[in-house]
Structure formats: C-alpha cells, structure tokens
Amino acid sequence: MPPLSSLPMKPIFNDTIAAIATPPGEGGIGMVRISGPSALSIADALFHCVSGKKPSLLPTHTLHYGSLRDPASGEQIDDALLLIFRAPRSYTGEEVAEFSCHGGSVTTGRALTLALRAGARLAEPGEFTLRAFLNGRMDLAQAEAVCDQIRAKTETAHRIALRQRAGILSKRLGEMRQRLIGLLAAAEATIDFSEEIGELDYGMMSEGLRQIREEVESLIRSASYGRIYREGIRLVIVGRPNVGKSSLLNALLRQDRAIVTPIAGTTRDLIEESANIRGIPLTAIDTAGLRETEDLVERIGVERAREAIESASLILYVLDASENATEEDARIAAMLADRPHIRVYNKIDLLDDLQRERLRSSQTDGEPASVAVSVSNGWGLETLEETIERSVLGGRVSDGESAIISNTRHQRALEQARDSLREAEETTRRQMPPDFITIDIRAALDALGLVTGETATEEIIDRIFQDFCIGK
Ligand SMILES: Nc1nc2c(ncn2[C@@H]2O[C@H](COP(=O)(O)OP(=O)(O)OP(=O)(O)O)[C@@H](O)[C@H]2O)c(=O)[nH]1
Ligand SMILES: [Mg+2]
Structure with a gap:
C-alpha cells in the first residue's frame, strides 16, 4: 500500500x-x-x-x-x-x-x-x-471528528469534536511537522554538502527537537482530559444496604430509575444508566448493598458489585451519616483503599445541628474526598457533582481554544512520535553522525502523520471507517 x-x-x-x-x-x-x-x-x-x-x-x-x-x-x-x-x-x-x-x-x-x-x-x-x-x-483526524460529533453525549464532547473537525488539531500537528522537516533538511544538508556548509549545529538541532518533543508531550497530557469527554467514565455507587445508593442514583439521573424502599437488600442486580454530570458523559451504576448474606440472589448481586468496583473509573462510597461505621464498612474501606473514590455521607437530615457541624469539621481536603449530603432534601448534591468533576479531571480544564487529543489512536501515535524524538535528542547529545539523527526524525514524522492520515495504511483507515454509521 x-x-x-x-x-x-x-x-x-x-x-x-x-x-x-x-x-x-x-x-x-x-x-x-x-x-x-x-x-x-x-x-x-x-x-x-x-x-x-x-x-x-x-x-x-x-x-x-x-x-x-x-x-x-x-x-x-x-x-x-x-x-x-x-x-x-x-x-x-x-x-x-x-x-x-x-x-x-x-x-x-x-x-x-x-x-x-x-x-x-x-x-x-x-x-x-x-x-x-x-x-x-x-484529513483523517477531521474525518474521525465527524463520527465523534455524531456520537457526542454532552456539549463539551460536542465542542471538542467540532474543534477537531475544524482542523485545530491538524493545524497544530501540521506546524510541528513543518518544523521537523526543517530540522531534517538541516541534518541532510550537512550529509550531502558538508564541505560547503560545514558540520551540523548540534546545539540548534537539540534545541529544536526539545521544543517539538515538549509540544508533543503537552498534547499527550491533554488526552487524559479529551478522552474522558469522548469515551465517558464509569461511576459506580457502592456501600452497605439501605444507605441510599439507589436514591443517589435516581438523584444524579434526575429520574426514578431504581427501586427505593426502606428494606435493606432492595437492589440485587447492577443498574446501569447513562448520565451527564457537568458535561462529563458517564455510565452510572447502582449496586447491591455490600454485606455477608445467605440469600443466593443477593449474594450474586454482591459479587457483581465487587466486579463493578474493578471496572470503575470512579466510585461513590455511600455511608449513612446517622449510623456508626460497622465492620462491613471497614471491609469496604479496605477494598476501596487503592481505588479512586469519594466518600458520600448521606442522610444528614437525620442529624441535629451539632452532629452536622461535627461531621463537617471532621471532613478534610485530603484524599479520599468526602461530601455530606441528604439525597431526600437535595442538600449537598451540587457539591457532590463538583467533587465528581474535580476527581475525574484532576484540575485539568480546557481553555476552549487549544488542540486536544480525545482519541486513543492519536494518543498512541503521539507517544510513538515522542519516543522517536527522545531518541533523536539522545543521538544529537552524543553528537553522532547526522544520518542517525535523520532516521529518528523520519520516524517521528511518520508517527505524527498517522494522526492526520498522511502515513496511515489502508488497514488503519479501513478500521476507522468501519465504526461509522451508514449514510455518513
Ligand atoms: N432520611 C433520609 N432517608 C433517606 C435518604 N436517602 C435515602 N433515604 C431512605 O433510605 C432508604 C433506603 O434507600 P435506598 O436508596 O433504597 O438505599 P440503597 O442503599 O439503595 O439500599 P439497598 O438497595 O437495599 O442496598 C429508603 O427508605 C430511602 O427513602 C436521606 O437523605 N435521608
Ligand atoms: Mg438500592
């Protein structure tokens, strides 16, 4: 091909x-x-x-x-x-x-x-x-953005797709490739015409490569943000029975999706639903309350809840603020220790003012984040949504103008480009002959070209378009 x-x-x-x-x-x-x-x-x-x-x-x-x-x-x-x-x-x-x-x-x-x-x-x-x-x-990045725009679940995802379709990412990559081609030409000239133009300026080469590599790295960093909006996250709600997990799911979805009753053990299967929290597309998953149980159906539900925790991007660990922590809570806390989670103290309407004040002052800014809410009254739900947004994005926000990577394929290609640029920098640092540097620069150029399609193979292209809908 x-x-x-x-x-x-x-x-x-x-x-x-x-x-x-x-x-x-x-x-x-x-x-x-x-x-x-x-x-x-x-x-x-x-x-x-x-x-x-x-x-x-x-x-x-x-x-x-x-x-x-x-x-x-x-x-x-x-x-x-x-x-x-x-x-x-x-x-x-x-x-x-x-x-x-x-x-x-x-x-x-x-x-x-x-x-x-x-x-x-x-x-x-x-x-x-x-x-x-x-x-x-x-180009290929713009074509992929057509599909992203059609599939966008939230306005932010839509905006990112629209900017990519308008060519903002392509333009940025095009500029980087032009500068790399400049460096390649400089290196090649010293190979072909070393007598006329003398030795390669290693200092200039090294500085040029470093700048481009840093730009590639900053684009790679944007992927953690961009992919959240393109692909969404899995938000799993866990906790002991009866703490208000299903009530919280319904509140986040703003619809009565899950059955809520005062009976512990109401939810027995996973309940999955799409939601949009502050522009972040997500799948919210309610689970069976975690406890030791003899009931076969409930036990399977608890097993599924544990599996859901494994696949979660973020976990809401719901506790009943009006009750003391139990052994089960200690087990749940241990299970979540190395998983990203937020502690949600629910039912604060059942506390008196003094208890509420005590709960509030016991909450620190540290990890895991904790939020006090009353799902029944709607207290604290906005703070919870803010906390979810902050946990997911980790403070990364878009200025609305710059190029953003939102696609795993692009991320991989840029990582390849970064690795080749690092090798080119190393070869330059060791003042190796220019031929060696040109090999690495060419590899970086090819990797950047994968994103916009200049160097993509038929196989890659076929795979991308297979995911599209008919008629587009
Ligand atoms: N007072 C008060 N009651 C609440 C609050 N949130 C939920 N409840 C009640 O707590 C009970 C249990 O709520 P659910 O949402 O079914 O709890 P769950 O954690 O899903 O329970 P399981 O599915 O059995 O694990 C229901 O009677 C709710 O009305 C709250 O903020 N305050
Ligand atoms: Mg439930």
Whole structure:
C-alpha cells in the first residue's frame, strides 16, 4: 500500500454510492444521499423538477422542488426536494445528489431502491466520509471528528469534536511537522554538502527537537482530559444496604430509575444508566448493598458489585451519616483503599445541628474526598457533582481554544512520535553522525502523520471507517 500522500487528489472512484442518511424510523424528513460520477444522471432518471429542468444541468449548491418517480412504472414515490452539489465542492468531493423526502422508512427505502436500480451501489458505513478523506476534502483526524460529533453525549464532547473537525488539531500537528522537516533538511544538508556548509549545529538541532518533543508531550497530557469527554467514565455507587445508593442514583439521573424502599437488600442486580454530570458523559451504576448474606440472589448481586468496583473509573462510597461505621464498612474501606473514590455521607437530615457541624469539621481536603449530603432534601448534591468533576479531571480544564487529543489512536501515535524524538535528542547529545539523527526524525514524522492520515495504511483507515454509521 503506497502512502496516501501519493494518491491523486482528483476524484478516484468510478462507482456511485447511495444510502439513507437519516436515522431509521419515523421522522419529519428522510434523506437519501447519492455520491459519485453518476449521481446526477441517476437524479435525471428519478427526479422531475417542477421547473422542467434536468437535474444534471442545474448549478451546484441549489435546491429544487419536484417529484420522485419510479422510471419503470412512472409511479410517484414522493414529492421531494433535490439538493445538488457538484464536484469538487461537495462533502465527498464528488458529484452529489440528495433527495429530501417525507420521513418514514418506506418512503426513504423506496427512494433508495430506485437509486440502486438506476445504477448506484449501497454505501458501506462511513463510505461518504472515507471518500471525502481520500479525495482530500478533510484529513483523517477531521474525518474521525465527524463520527465523534455524531456520537457526542454532552456539549463539551460536542465542542471538542467540532474543534477537531475544524482542523485545530491538524493545524497544530501540521506546524510541528513543518518544523521537523526543517530540522531534517538541516541534518541532510550537512550529509550531502558538508564541505560547503560545514558540520551540523548540534546545539540548534537539540534545541529544536526539545521544543517539538515538549509540544508533543503537552498534547499527550491533554488526552487524559479529551478522552474522558469522548469515551465517558464509569461511576459506580457502592456501600452497605439501605444507605441510599439507589436514591443517589435516581438523584444524579434526575429520574426514578431504581427501586427505593426502606428494606435493606432492595437492589440485587447492577443498574446501569447513562448520565451527564457537568458535561462529563458517564455510565452510572447502582449496586447491591455490600454485606455477608445467605440469600443466593443477593449474594450474586454482591459479587457483581465487587466486579463493578474493578471496572470503575470512579466510585461513590455511600455511608449513612446517622449510623456508626460497622465492620462491613471497614471491609469496604479496605477494598476501596487503592481505588479512586469519594466518600458520600448521606442522610444528614437525620442529624441535629451539632452532629452536622461535627461531621463537617471532621471532613478534610485530603484524599479520599468526602461530601455530606441528604439525597431526600437535595442538600449537598451540587457539591457532590463538583467533587465528581474535580476527581475525574484532576484540575485539568480546557481553555476552549487549544488542540486536544480525545482519541486513543492519536494518543498512541503521539507517544510513538515522542519516543522517536527522545531518541533523536539522545543521538544529537552524543553528537553522532547526522544520518542517525535523520532516521529518528523520519520516524517521528511518520508517527505524527498517522494522526492526520498522511502515513496511515489502508488497514488503519479501513478500521476507522468501519465504526461509522451508514449514510455518513
Ligand atoms: N432520611 C433520609 N432517608 C433517606 C435518604 N436517602 C435515602 N433515604 C431512605 O433510605 C432508604 C433506603 O434507600 P435506598 O436508596 O433504597 O438505599 P440503597 O442503599 O439503595 O439500599 P439497598 O438497595 O437495599 O442496598 C429508603 O427508605 C430511602 O427513602 C436521606 O437523605 N435521608
Ligand atoms: Mg438500592
């Protein structure tokens, strides 16, 4: 497989693809998208503009009203709108026709069938965006951000995806690659023309490499933040029976998801639900109260709770503030000792003022963080959400402008680049011949190119687009 940078920049596909671009089910409108060299001739066969004009003769970026008909029988399928984009100024870089029909799976399904019969082939998942990438309309990081934007669960995740799609990360990486290419050229010149330009300036080389390596490292650091928003976290609620775990789950979800009763041992299975706490997408998991029990069902539930603790990104350890700690609490505390967790003292409404004051003064700023709440009254829940945010992000916040890494693939590529840059720095420090330095610089350039796709192989690219939805 040749590197993609050697692929031609003009449209490279001779087949035409089609798919329903709107989600399945009922909806106001449904859209069928067709892209490729025959997109407009297919529109000619199926669509009759009220103006009487042929779609293939219409100008780009225009919208037309008309009827969608089966060319075989003449039957009208829908009255619809046709959007025309001409190559190369379209999403894919190819000729594109989009039918905006009435919603519902039958209408869009029939429109798609007509397009296929007229010569299009059903698009693979992500194939429109794949073509956009291969036709040079966007780079790989931007293409991945398309998928991230569609999948974003919170506004912050959406903002990160939007910035990546706009090319902020690509631009930053592009600048770094340009500077590395400058260093590579300097090293190569001393190999080829050492008599004219003399020895390599090792000091300059070392300083240049250090600066770029530090920038790569700062991007890698942003990954711990960016990935939380892209992938979300698992928040597991544990504690003894009856302390208010399910009540807390319901409060965080703002819905009555789990059964709450005064009977200890109410929850017996894991209850998982998606939530959004201060922009952080998360799966909140309520568990069976931890205790020794003879009840078979409850015992399985307790076992599952222990497994959930293993998979948690953060644990809320709920205690009943009106009761003294028990042996079970000591066991739970020991189990959580090396796991990230927050102690949540619940039911503080049952305490008198003096007891509440005592609880408050016993809480320190140290680890683990602890928060006093009354789920029944809503006291302290906002502080708890703030504490969750702080624990998850560890004080890392985005300034809203800089490039952020939110994807494991990008993180790995940058780590590879950092390692090669370190090796280049070491080779420079030891004043080895410039050939050795150029090998490491080239490796770093290749690693950075994986993110934006210049050096990505067909296999990597296929894997990325397989995860997309159909019609995108
Ligand atoms: N006074 C008071 N009662 C509460 C509070 N939060 C929950 N409760 C009550 O405590 C009881 C147990 O609540 P649950 O949420 O079912 O407790 P749990 O920890 O999920 O219990 P199990 O599922 O049995 O482990 C219920 O009667 C709740 O109404 C609170 O803040 N104050
Ligand atoms: Mg419960």
